[in-house]
Amino acid sequence: MLTLGIETSCDETAAAVLEDGVNLRSNVIASQHDIHSKYGGIVPELAGRSHIDKIHFIIREALQQAEVSLDEIDLIAVTQGPGLVGSLLVGLNTAKGLAYATQKPMIGVNHLEGHLLAIFLQEPVEFPFVGLIVSGGHTDLYRVNGFGDYQVLGRSRDDAAGESFDKVAKMLGWGYPGGPIVEARAREGDANAHAFPRAWLEKGSLDFSFSGLKTAVRTAIAKRGGSHGKGLSDADIAAGFQDAVVEVLITKALMACEQQGLKRLVLTGGVAANGYLRQRLREAAQPRNVTCHVPKPILCTDNAAMIACAGYFRFQHAPPEASELLRLDAHAN
């Protein structure tokens, strides 16, 4: 069975072809980083327009790389939300047009379910497991009991982890997306040069909060101009900030495993591409006998292969009525 996945929820225009839900035949991603970088964040209007310009070329490229024609596709899976509505609508309406013209079934996919199931493109994971999604819009901990059976254990009460990376990079004048730049600059810094706060919240809580840390970074940058902290470099700030985020993410993810009595952990979403986080997680999980499953970086950041994968499994378990599909609408949240 061949699934065509389409993803346009944010600033990546992506299409992919999967065979039997997990075998990657193609995975094409056009990022808009060059468009948004000078603004230090995504400009929704520009994102939507760029998706319109690119979507048909990207789908054609995905089909060509997979060496299949549109007629051979058995299912079209498209991101329905959450995301920027103007961006989501481009993918959704393109998918509707293709489904209508070819009379193929189509399915709307939740972007977060895509992130959670991206690991299956790489390796099978036995249910149940703890899943931590760390992206630009979400920091969510789940107990994953099976396909479509997700229980929220905790989430960020304010900024998402990726958003905090982006904001710190913006404060330091480094462009967008901030995550990869902060990671690279942090390698030259000393994570202990300045004590950045960790928000643990109430005892045993699996929620997150990163807004206090963001303020602490702003204060540290401002104070460098005065008599305190003169020796603190940009790289030290990047390293100290990253260390604080990583420590909280790992501690809470492992706490979730302990609370749930589970020994399998899936880390996913754009921030999971961070090499320092991946390495620190492995080091912390090993003595606790927790097995970590982390997709390779290209499957952590936004892509359509994960949407095709989640769409395939959803379709196997609960195929929607054909009449529902053309009424499918975008969901911002």
Ligand code: KG4
């Ligand atoms: O999952 P994703 O591609 O899009 C959303 O669903 O939001 O995640 C994007 C986020 C951005 O905030 C970006 O800065 C962050 O992931 N990110 C990283 C790294 N690569 C991407 N954060 C830290 N380190 C990275 N290497």
Ligand code: ZN
């Ligand atoms: Zn995402």
